[in-house]
Amino acid sequence: MARFDSRYAAVTGAASGNGRAIAEKLLEQGAKLAALDLNTKALDEVFGDNPNVLRIECDVADEDSTRNAMAEVAQEFGRLDVLVNNAGIVKFGTFDELSREEWDQVFAVNSTGPFLVSREAAPLLRAGNVKHTRAIVNITSVEAHIVISSSGHPQIHYNASKGALLQLTRALAVDLASSNIRVNAVAPGYIRTPFTAEALKDEEVQKFxxxxxxxxxxxxxxxxxxxxxxxxxxxxxWVTGSTLFVDGGWTVY
Ligand SMILES: NC(=O)c1ccc[n+]([C@@H]2O[C@H](COP(=O)([O-])OP(=O)(O)OC[C@H]3O[C@@H](n4cnc5c(N)ncnc54)[C@H](O)[C@@H]3O)[C@@H](O)[C@H]2O)c1
Structure with a gap:
């Protein structure tokens, strides 16, 4: 029996990078999956012919869009066992030049998005008569804990938005514990995805x-x-409110 047999999962930002790998891992281990992303073309390319995947266009920063997405999950699955809030964006820029608009944009996707999706998903995470615990996993970053600015690209709004997501994780862990819903975070270090592709082309960055x-x-x-x-x-x-660092040891060095 695979880990996620007879379980329903939803992953945001499932069409690329970490989200895609998470979606594929859950599928490989038996889950039926709702793959949510803004980019429907990429969703079709990645999951087009997989009968275990429900492809849903969703902008996590848009309240109506998250509501509609979870309504579709409710109709097709009836409940959820796992929600992974992975969708996120990064923008670079110095503090002096940081516009209010860009600050809001980063917060809308990285912090407000997981709040909206979790709120719409909560009734589904409570639905059905199951014995196992349900789980929300938020993808934060080592940047929620430390400030790297490694590649000469300050990202103050990214740091702050991931810090907010870290604390949302802890607050929800307490709030949803009585519903037997666990809420944890994975904090990745530098991962080779389209998100970091540009920076990783720079040999000095790689070496650093x-x-x-x-x-x-x-x-x-x-x-x-x-x-x-x-x-x-x-x-x-028995794990809730915690962060698993997946960073090759970066944060302890
Ligand atoms: N790559 C890294 O080094 C790294 C490190 C730490 C944390 N993370 C986090 O991992 C997550 C995924 O990053 P990635 O590197 O795979 O990025 P990526 O750019 O490869 O993929 C992000 C996916 O999210 C989707 N997306 C973006 N905005 C969205 C929105 N508003 N609504 C729905 N979907 C949206 C994109 O279409 C894309 O498919 C992010 O939360 C990021 O902050 C990445």
């Missing part, structure tokens, strides 16, 4: 990252997916 990472390699999306699968599974049934 490798020198600074005790395990001596750049992370892969599957590293993040493995952490998520653990926190979403029954093996983590």
């Amino acid at each position: 990252l490798l020198d600074r990472t005790p395990l001596g390699r750049i992370g892969e999306p599957e590293d993040v997916a493995n952490g998520v699968a653990f926190l979403a599974s029954d093996e983590a049934s």
